[in-house]
Amino acid sequence: METALQVENLSKSYQRRLRAPGLLGAFKGLFSSAKEEVKAVKDLSFTIRRGEKVGLIGENGAGKSTTLKMLTGILTPTSGKLEVLGRVPWKERQHLALNIGVVFGQRPQLLWDIPVRETFRLLKTMYRVPDEIYQTTYNEAVARLGLEKLLGTPVRQLSLGQRMRCDLAAALLHAPAVVFLDEPTIGLDLSVKEQVREYIADMQERFGTTLLITTHDLKDITETCDRLLLLDKGSLLFDGSIRDFERKYASDRRIVAELHKPVGLEELAGLTKEVTKLGGVLKESEGRRIVVEHKEEGAAPALTQLLLARLPVVDLNLEKTDIETIVTRIYRQTPEKKA
Amino acid sequence: MRATLELYWQAFSAALQAKFEYRVDFFLGVVTSCMLQSAALAFLFVVFHQTPALGGWSPEQVVLLFGVAATTLGVSELFFNHIWMVPYYVVMGELDRLLTYPVRSLPFLLVTRPELHAFGNLTMGLALSIGALYKLQAPWFAWVLLPMLVLCGGIVYTGALVIFGSLSFKFLGPTAMHLMIPHSLLQATRYPLGIYPGWFQYSLMILVPYGAFNYLPAGFLLGKALSPWLMLAAPTAAVVFLFAAQKTWDWGLSKYESTGS
Amino acid sequence: MRDLQPQLTPLESLRSYTSLFLRSAKAGFAYQASTFTEILTAAFIYAVPMLVWRQVYAQDPTGMPLSKEHMFPYLLLACCVNYSLSMGVEFRLGNRIRSGLIATDLLKPVDFQVSQGVICISDSVFHALLGLSVFFCGFLFLGPAVFPASASSFLMFLASFALAFLIQYGICFIFVQGAFYTYSGYGIFAARGALHQTFSGLSAPLAFYPPFLKSAGDWLPFQHAIHTPVSIYMGWAEGAQALHLLGQQAIWAVGLYFLGKLLLVGSLKQLEVQGG
Numbered sequence: 001m002e003t004a005l006q007v008e009n010l011s012k013s014y015q016r017r018l019r020a021p022g023l024l025g026a027f028k029g030l031f032s033s034a035k036e037e038v039k040a041v042k043d044l045s046f047t048i049r050r051g052e053k054v055g056l057i058g059e060n061g062a063g064k065s066t067t068l069k070m071l072t073g074i075l076t077p078t079s080g081k082l083e084v085l086g087r088v089p090w091k092e093r094q095h096l097a098l099n100i101g102v103v104f105g106q107r108p109q110l111l112w113d114i115p116v117r118e119t120f121r122l123l124k125t126m127y128r129v130p131d132e133i134y135q136t137t138y139n140e141a142v143a144r145l146g147l148e149k150l151l152g153t154p155v156r157q158l159s160l161g162q163r164m165r166c167d168l169a170a171a172l173l174h175a176p177a178v179v180f181l182d183e184p185t186i187g188l189d190l191s192v193k194e195q196v197r198e199y200i201a202d203m204q205e206r207f208g209t210t211l212l213i214t215t216h217d218l219k220d221i222t223e224t225c226d227r228l229l230l231l232d233k234g235s236l237l238f239d240g241s242i243r244d245f246e247r248k249y250a251s252d253r254r255i256v257a258e259l260h261k262p263v264g265l266e267e268l269a270g271l272t273k274e275v276t277k278l279g280g281v282l283k284e285s286e287g288r289r290i291v292v293e294h295k296e297e298g299a300a301p302a303l304t305q306l307l308l309a310r311l312p313v314v315d316l317n318l319e320k321t322d323i324e325t326i327v328t329r330i331y332r333q334t335p336e337k338k339a
Numbered sequence: 340m341r342a343t344l345e346l347y348w349q350a351f352s353a354a355l356q357a358k359f360e361y362r363v364d365f366f367l368g369v370v371t372s373c374m375l376q377s378a379a380l381a382f383l384f385v386v387f388h389q390t391p392a393l394g395g396w397s398p399e400q401v402v403l404l405f406g407v408a409a410t411t412l413g414v415s416e417l418f419f420n421h422i423w424m425v426p427y428y429v430v431m432g433e434l435d436r437l438l439t440y441p442v443r444s445l446p447f448l449l450v451t452r453p454e455l456h457a458f459g460n461l462t463m464g465l466a467l468s469i470g471a472l473y474k475l476q477a478p479w480f481a482w483v484l485l486p487m488l489v490l491c492g493g494i495v496y497t498g499a500l501v502i503f504g505s506l507s508f509k510f511l512g513p514t515a516m517h518l519m520i521p522h523s524l525l526q527a528t529r530y531p532l533g534i535y536p537g538w539f540q541y542s543l544m545i546l547v548p549y550g551a552f553n554y555l556p557a558g559f560l561l562g563k564a565l566s567p568w569l570m571l572a573a574p575t576a577a578v579v580f581l582f583a584a585q586k587t588w589d590w591g592l593s594k595y596e597s598t599g600s
Numbered sequence: 601m602r603d604l605q606p607q608l609t610p611l612e613s614l615r616s617y618t619s620l621f622l623r624s625a626k627a628g629f630a631y632q633a634s635t636f637t638e639i640l641t642a643a644f645i646y647a648v649p650m651l652v653w654r655q656v657y658a659q660d661p662t663g664m665p666l667s668k669e670h671m672f673p674y675l676l677l678a679c680c681v682n683y684s685l686s687m688g689v690e691f692r693l694g695n696r697i698r699s700g701l702i703a704t705d706l707l708k709p710v711d712f713q714v715s716q717g718v719i720c721i722s723d724s725v726f727h728a729l730l731g732l733s734v735f736f737c738g739f740l741f742l743g744p745a746v747f748p749a750s751a752s753s754f755l756m757f758l759a760s761f762a763l764a765f766l767i768q769y770g771i772c773f774i775f776v777q778g779a780f781y782t783y784s785g786y787g788i789f790a791a792r793g794a795l796h797q798t799f800s801g802l803s804a805p806l807a808f809y810p811p812f813l814k815s816a817g818d819w820l821p822f823q824h825a826i827h828t829p830v831s832i833y834m835g836w837a838e839g840a841q842a843l844h845l846l847g848q849q850a851i852w853a854v855g856l857y858f859l860g861k862l863l864l865v866g867s868l869k870q871l872e873v874q875g876g
Contacts (some may be wrong), residue, residue, distance in 0.1 A: 076593055388808065
């Protein structure tokens with residue numbers, strides 16, 4: 001089957017009880033029940049094919065985790081259609097669970113008193129993993145994620161980084177067709193983050209797993225995924241490849257030149273004209289520093305040559321707006337301005 | 340089916356083994372549960388210091404009721420105690436992990452957190468029941484009936500806990516306070532139901548039928564002119580509650596909101 | 601650690617204790633359902649011994665140490681007092697100890713033992729208000745028998761109740777420290793509950809107790825939480841006798857306070873050992 005996930009007009013709303021402030025309000029709260037509706041996810045639609053690696057980003061409250069939970073069958077949607085591997089998650093949760101893996105970034109394990117080794121054994125029984133597959137995935141996980149020393153420790157006693165690695169191994173033990181990762185690298189040391197990302201990428205390649213990662217850390221996306229879904233306040237703002245994303249939003253590129261000595265006003269005027277001709281904008285020229293911004297990719301070499309020819313350049317830097325800045329900028333915009 | 344039971348057994352024994360690692364807690368658990376049972380027995384002592392019988396039941400007969408209730412509690416605490424964590428899990432959104440497993444959520448959840456208190460309750464409960472039956476020179480089939488009653492009792496009591504626990508999905512609260520209702524009702528059946536007002540008696544025999552595995556069978560066994568058909572009450576109640584518990588749980592899950600977004 | 605705590609003026613202390621009181625009172629109302637079920641459960645637990653005694657008196661009211669007219673008011677008052685002394689200290693403190701959050705509590709510039717006690721006062725006030733409604737229900741069933749024996753009895757009862765609170769808090773504070781030493785602190789606190797149930801006189805006045813049980817109880821503070829204040833209320837102990845009882849309560853209250861303080865030092869050492 002080509003399609004891994006199919007989502008159509010998916011929505012989820014909650015009822016929240018309103019609470020009045022203060023002691024009297026709290027007492028009144030014992031007897032009253034004013035409610036308000038919170039729309040966590042609004043009319044989402046997207047399709048993911050087998051083998052795709054998709055990143056789902058959004059601020060807190062954007063609806064990422066809610067979406068993930070509906071996809072895995074934990075939550076029932078308020079409206080809309082949803083299919084994962086041909087099954088409706090909230091209706092066929094148990095069956096679907098056999099073919100998916102889920103990693104929760106910060107959530108504790110259910111059986112946190114038992115040693116790691118026992119957890120793996122239990123999961124092998126639970127997912128009915130055939131011995132050959134288990135041998136492969138188990139050995140890979142232990143070797144690649146450095147779990148050898150942790151096997152005898154109760155899950156409860158592991159540090160966050162160790163628990164994450166075990167969680168990841170656990171989710172991939174049965175070589176599922178689709179893996180959902182909810183904030184997999186949150187709170188981890190940089191080195192562990194790298195380890196996790198590499199492991200995910202490798203396993204994905206080996207088994208052709210479909211990946212859906214929700215995260216705040218954009219490096220998770222840039223290093224592991226090829227497609228990006230951007231959620232804001234429950235709605236889908238962007239759905240496409242990372243390149244398309246950059247092209248659409250990251251229009252600004254900068255050339256920053258440090259000079260040996262400041263440039264004269266006449267010189268500056270002439271330079272500005274030529275820069276504009278090449279499709280750039282002279283943004284700053286303060287003392288010994290010149291900043292040229294340009295929108296087009298291809299303008300960089302010409303502009304650089306121009307600056308090097310005309311000015312006593314000591315140091316030159318080419319800067320591209322990174323994804324993090326782009327995303328931040330998107331969130332700061334008012335709703336009407338968003339594309 | 341067999342694979343599923345194997346899974347439950349594996350999960351249960353792994354969890355139990357882990358609990359045994361905490362030796363201090365184990366001994367403490369056994370000791371304190373025995374102390375709690377003894378506290379109730381002390382009250383019995385005080386009562387029977389003032390009167391020879393309670394509602395037509397002699398001290399040994401009441402001790403039998405105590406024993407069956409205690410053993411039932413022990414069975415539930417040993418195998419199905421995880422239910423007590425449900426209100427906390429619901430508020431904190433920690434059922435997510437459970438729902439990603441390819442298992443029936445309710446039974447798998449129940450067996451994965453044995454309570455060490457169980458050993459104290461089981462020990463005292465069995466000691467009291469066996470001691471009472473022996474002293475009362477009960478007929479032979481009483482001994483066969485006892486395990487059946489305790490097992491059915493465990494299911495009915497756990498079922499009641501699940502039904503009340505499922506309310507957590509709709510009415511959030513961080514403590515398992517509402518689970519104290521079925522618990523307290525179980526403790527109430529340690530005394531002959533005849534002493535309670537009529538409506539309460541019927542509640543304990545029909546609505547929350549603890550009487551089905553305790554008071555009624557004991558009444559028959561001790562020759563209190565009750566029909567032998569009442570023996571069927573316990574297994575019937577167990578089946579009904581098994582069904583009701585699962586249904587209530589399913590309803591609860593459909594209302595599960597989890598946390599975060 | 602404690603040497604570095606800044607000292608607060610008495611007024612500042614009072615203000616912070618008051619805000620603590622209000623905050624915890626507010627938290628108590630946060631969950632509708634659990635308040636109602638708590639009341640319901642308490643009703644069950646208190647009703648059972650009463651129904652047992654009702655049965656006993658129905659069978660043969662003669663030869664009992666107390667007449668029916670005195671027994672049931674006693675039981676009712678005992679339940680009201682017991683309920684008013686309910687403290688969520690195990691739940692709160694136990695969780696904080698187990699999670700390690702206790703460390704931040706200890707760094708605050710207020711005395712730990714006292715501030716926890718203040719939170720318990722708000723627990724008590726909350727439960728006492730509910731207990732009053734039970735009292736009124738009792739009045740409907742039992743009539744004027746539920747009123748105090750005399751004005752002076754009532755005043756001494758109030759003093760006795762305050763001391764009973766201190767004793768109950770003192771006991772709870774000691775037992776809750778079990779959470780420092782065990783993984784699941786529930787065990788030790790349940791033991792406290794068992795002892796309280798047995799010796800406090802909640803289910804029956806001490807006059808009903810078999811001799812050995814009574815003598816054992818006399819060595820313990822539990823009876824001074826329930827039996828003593830209610831006896832004073834009912835006028836069973838008057839004048840000098842009552843004062844004598846109040847004195848005993850006071851001694852227990854002070855002793856338990858210092859014992860708790862002492863044990864806390866040891867427990868904190870345990871915490872530093874486990875730390876990390």
